[in-house]
Amino acid sequence: MRGTVMVTALVAVMCGGLGTVAAAERPGPAHANEAWGFKVRVPAKWNIIHMSSKEQWIAMKAVGPRELYGDKGAGWGERPEMWIVAFPHERQRQRGAKRTKIDDSTTLIEVQNPYKDYKDFVKREKRLSLGDAGFYFTKEETTEHGGFKVSVYEVMAEKMVEVPKQMVAWVYHTEDVDYAVQFRIQRHHFKDYESTFRTCLKSFKTIPRTKPMPGTSTTGKKIVDVEGEQSLTPEERKKKRILAVENYLKDEIANLPKDWTHKQSKNFCVMSHADDKFTNRVSKHAENIRKYLEKTFPGLGDDHVPRGIIRIFKDNAEENAFREGTTSIWFDDVEQILISGDKNWSRLWEYERVSREVTRQWLWYKNRNLYNTMPWWLQSGLLDHMEQGRPSKRKALVFAPDRSDVLALVQMVRDEKLKPIKEIFLSEAAETTSVDDSGGITFTTITPTTQAKAVFHYLMTKGNRGSLKGSLQTYMETLVTVIEEEDKKFEEAELARLRKEIEEGRDLPEDPEERRKKIEDDLRKAHEAYAAALKDKAQTIRERAYQAAFGHMTDKNWKRLDKSFRTYAEKGGR
Amino acid sequence: MMRLPVAFLAAAFCLFLGASSARADILMFKDGRWIEGKRIQKTDKGYRIQFENGTIDVADDLVVDYFQTDDAGAWVPRTDVEKAQAEKGLAPWRGKWIKASRRQRLAKKELEERRERMQQWKDRRKWVNRGKAKSKHYKFEHTLPDPVFNELKALFDNYYNAVAKDWKIRPSKEYGKATVNIYHNPEYYYQVSGSPSRAVGYYMPSRRDLNFYYDRDNHRYTLDVMFHEAHHMMTHMMNPKVSYPAWIREGMAEYYGASVWNARTKKLEVGGIQAGRLCVLWDRIKKDKWQGLEDLITGNKVDALYAWGWSFCHFMMSTPKYTKKFRKFYAALARSKHIQRKVHAAGRMTIPPTEQIKHFRKIVGVKDLGALEAEWHDYIKSALALDRVELDWSMGAHILYIYGEREKAREFYEKAIAEPEAKGMTFYRYSKLLFEEGKIEEASDNADKATQRDPLLARAWFLLGRCHEAKGKAEDGLRIIRLAGEIDPDDENIWLHLAEIEEQEEGE
Structure with missing residues (x-):
């Protein structure tokens, strides 16, 4: 009896131990990129992120399969990432502003200010990899590996950050391109992953390029002069917009990885890495919102609203990794709608985002003047109202106020803070409030009431x-x-x-x-x-x-x- | 064949050796910079430094140390007295004449040590190699050369001791030890500390982390920021669980930011004028935008919080009938059990505005806030009137310029440069404003004066060079800009500009 109890206890301890400590992923198979011309091992089970076809510098991104937390579970969960950033030597020789006339109404101005090197990239694009954190280099060495001169860097980010982060990068200096293979992870976990990272870093090889190397533009900073669009007739504007969207979509769809789908509906193109059920729901909901807007606000303008673009990512980590690129996700001044199909993330929130962004996009194209000039209460009221629209079992669209807004409204009544409605309609601007965070920094913001x-x-x-x-x-x-x-x-x-x-x-x-x-x-x-x-x-x-x-x-x-x-x-x- | 005397041969050999050794003069400045490897000559008023692209004269009062030697440690006599001593085989060392050979050994060793020290200071500019020091209640981490750091540390310690004694601050074990991080320039500060772009310093209570940079062009401003952030740290020490309301937290930090440590009396002198804030204040007043007291406390309608908060704290701390009571109120916010606090963020508590007003009235003994507000406004009009206070016109002009008040900034700059003690930086900043407005002649004139007042101000030389370019004197301009690059090899703007010129020339 005693022996059985002891064995049972031992098994329980073993299972508990295995369950609570997940090991770092080992090096996985190599991933090849024929356009940039390299092959490198990626940690097992890491997800290779689909990048925009417009991304000019980040050649590859991979994200770890699970959230990691700081010491004693501190901070928000964050997944480690692997990037390959490429610096073509030819591109670095370009500098200055280049003007290209696209058509009678559009001039493209490209600001050519290429990154000098990896260090320059880290400094200038700090937000992409480190957010608001302060950082410094802890290692800067050179070595040789695989027949190439390699610069080795380590970066620490310790201040203005929830959980300290660490990066390690090997920059391979090849004949025509410098490739930075970079890993970013919370410092607390670095030691666990160090060996996997080193194996992957050392696995980098160049391969022949069988596809054109992405882009010639440099920092991705493009200024498209669209003011001329307003001088066109509505018919000309319509043709121009349709062509611009279709050309963009052609590149993006061609660039989609194999495990992505794309679906065209009447007014939208949905590119998805989520399950079909969610994808169809989102597509249907976007159409319902659009239908509601056309029906409810018929007299707002004659301009053509081109096909909208919606991207559904597998999860929030993938979405964030896509957003953190050197190219803007804005297209022709209107943001693409990006959402996640993550089961752990509130899908209700995604409906809100789709509703809001479809509305914003629709109004932006329908009547830009109106969008820019409408009173503050009307714009925030309209967008918030639309954000509350979601499908129910019996109706395509129902509108129900957000719970936190409901509570805030009830409190306003109790505090006698309701204003006469006429006053709101005629007021110049929303109230300003001072927000004082616990870090001792005061912000003054304009908040829609x-x-x-x-x-x-x-x-x-x-x-x-x-x-x-x-x-x-x-x-x-x-x-x-x-x-x-x-x-x-x-x-x-x-x-x-x-x-x-x-x-x-x-x-x-x-x-x-x-x-x-x-x-x-x-x-x-x-x-x-x-x-x-x-x-x-x-x-x-x-x-x-x-x-x-x-x-x-x-x-x-x-x-x-x-x-x-x-x-x-x-x-x-x- | 003539036989030359052996002594002559020996001297010739030494001279030959001396001539082949490179100059290793080191000139060290009070702001932590140094120059080495250039030809440096002592003059009546200071030192003359020979750069590749020009010569600059530096006054004695900017220099903290001058070490003259060559790589081999040899000393070269210059005056008749020195030459006479050299004939006897003697050389100067630390105020005495000793054997030249011994001097050479000592100087060589000294040179090696100095170079090692300077290399260490250079390496220290990377955070990974930062310097560290400890005090009883806080520790330091920094990228500064020792002379600069030691001075700032001593001032910080004096400030801490004075304020801790005055407010009876004894940090609890729960508080732990704060870290004071000081960076050698603003660019590095923003990079490593992650500071928001408009903050020149910050204190993070959750991390007990204080960060600011050494502004070598504006020593007073550095101290201002240091004392301001230190005050946040010390207020936090009073009760780590309490987050002070912004108006009084920043108001008092600004009040203490203007402190001066009197080395003679060993006392902290408070109540100084915050020139920049005062200028912002007067700009609002000119537009009849007076801040209400209740709005300031409740935070409902506050514009220029720092300026108004500072002026109110200055009023209360400087008016005898209110000083003691206001201090009591300030301490009560952290310590009083009678004040209701509510949970804020990160486990800290804040005091709701209604509670602040209630206890303010009670402790300060004020029934009518409106009347106090009127007193405060009258105080600003009288005691803080622009023509009444000893204003740092230069600082005021700079703040107004940052706020986009160019007309007023120009007015203040005119006053600032009229002062006999006007610094090179003042002339430079005014020159920059004029240059931006296309007033090249005036800009050039002021940039020139800036370089005379502060020959080491590379930015002033750079701007002077650009003025020459703008006047069509490209060659002169280029030479001056190159000189600027030699004076400050770390200034990226200069090198970027030179790189652009080179590219244009290549293109042509």
Whole structure:
């Protein structure tokens, strides 16, 4: 009996021990890249990340299979990463600004400021690999390996970071490209992985290139001058946008790894590394949002909204690794929609992100002027309302307020902090609040108020009746017209003022010092006048749109509205 | 065949040896820099340094040490007295005349030691090789040369001891030991500390980690930041669990930031003027944007928190009827059991605004905050009026420039450069402002004055060179810019500019 108890206890201890300490992954098979021309071993079970076809410098990324934590479980979990960053020698010789005329309305300006070397890359792209952390090099040596001169670096990041991080990199100096093979991991785990890293670092080899080496552009900093787009007709703009999206998608789809899928629906292209069920749901939801917007806000503009791009990553780690690239994920000023299909991550949050970004993208293309000029409460109200849209069992789309917003709204009622709705509609800007974090640094931020968002939602749902039925749509449609008219007036006024200045000339004093002071003074006054005119324009737009949509409301009506909103708010928006 | 005297032959041989050894003069400056391997000559007023691209004269008061020798440790007599002593086989060493051969051995050894020390200081500029030191309640880690570090450490220790005594601060075991990290320049500070770009120093309570950099062009500013961050550290020591409200935390840190250590009386003199903050304040006042007291405390509507917070603390600490009570309130925030605190972040607690106001009224004995606010504003108008205070016009101008108030900055610079003690940095900064506005002649004039006041200010030489370029004197400009690069080989901007010029020339 005693012997059995002892054996059982021993087995329990062994299982407990194995369960709590997971070993570092051993070196896995080699991964080859025919475009960049290298082969290198990657730790086993690490996931090779799909990179954008526009990425010009990071040749490969791989992410560990599990979150690691700091000493005693400190910090947020983070997965170790392996990068290969390539520095073609020819590219480093380029410097300066290059202008390329794409078409009549588009000029591409590329800022050529290539990274000098790996150290320069680490400093300039610190955010990609180390976030806000401070860092320093703990090792800088040279050696030889595999017939190449190799620079060996180690980097430590200890300050302004939740958990200290460590990087090790071997930079292979080949004939035409320097390849940096880099590992990044929390310092606490470095020793466990050191041997795996060393084996992988030493495994690097060059192979013949059988595909073109990615890009000629240097830092990926491109400035596409699209202002000219506004001078095109709506039909010309439509053609241009369609072509731009299709060309982009062609490259991206061709670049997709084998285990990714892509699906075209009426208005979206979804590239996915998640399961089909989630992918289909996201695709359907995006279409439902788009359909809702077209139906609910029909009069916001005539511009064509091109096909939207949605990428679904397997998990959050993969998504973050994709985001952390040297190329912007923005395309033609509109961000691609990136989400994760990770079962551990709230898929509800992903619906919110899809809803919000589809709305933002749609409005951006539909009417850029409106997007840029609409009052703060309207923009935040609209985006937040749309963010709350999600599918239910019976309906394609239902809108329910966020729980934290509900609680905040109820508290506002209790604290007597609700503002009259008319005041919100006519106010210039949201409140500013000072946020003081525990690190002793104070930030001042402009925060959309909980009430403004709730008012919008109320007027789209429970409050959308009687004399207020469709009031928000009317308001937005009026805004479109008013913005166009006020913009035109403003431009004409500015033009007239300039013409007058040119015709009349200026009386400038002879004395150089006096002349200088007069020119400076005139310039300052011109700037102030311009700023004041802009402010007046914004005010006029707000008032005119308000008048058109809500001008029929009497003081009594406003009081009634405030009262019914208060009742709605007391119940948490239900 | 003539036979030359042996002594002559021997001397010729020595001279031959001496002539073939490189100059190894070392000139060490008070700001921690040194120059070696250049031809350095002692003059009446200081030292003349011969660079490849020009000569600069440096005043005595910038120099802390001059070591004249060559690689072999030999000494070269220059004056008649020295030559006479050399004839006797003697050479100077530490104020005495000793045998030349012994001097040579000692000098060679001294040179090796100095070079080793300088190499150590150079290596120390990498954080991995940083210098370390300990005190009872904190430790230091730094990338500074010893003379600079020792001075800052001594000041930090004096500040700590004075403030700890004044506020009865005895750090608990729970607090542990803070680390004071000092970096040799701003670029390295931002890289290693991870500091946000607008912070020139920070104290991280959760890590007990204090970080700032040594600004060799502005010693006073370095001390300002050091004392400011040290004050955060010390406030934290009063109660590690409490996070002070921003208005009083920063207000008092700014108040103490302006402290001066009087080496003669061995006392910390507080209540100095924060020139930059005062300028920001007056700029707001000019636009009639007065800060309300209750809004300052509640944080509802606060603009320029540091400036207003400092002025209010200055008012309360300098007004006799309030000083003791305000100090009591400040200490109570950390120590009083009667103050209700609520959990904030990272396990620390903060004091809600309503609670602050309640206890402020009670402890300071103020019923009407409005009346106190009026007193405070009157204090600013009178005691802190721009023409009443001894203002650091240069610092004020610099802060206004950073805030984009160029017109006002220019006004302050004009006042600053009119002062007899105006520093090279002041002339340089003004020159930079003028250069940005396209006023090349004025910029050139001020850059030139900057180089005269501070010949080691490489940036001033660089700007002077660019002014010459802008005036069409490219060759002169290039020579001056190269000189700037020799004076400060670490200034990347200079080398980038030179690299661009070379590329353009290659292109042509």
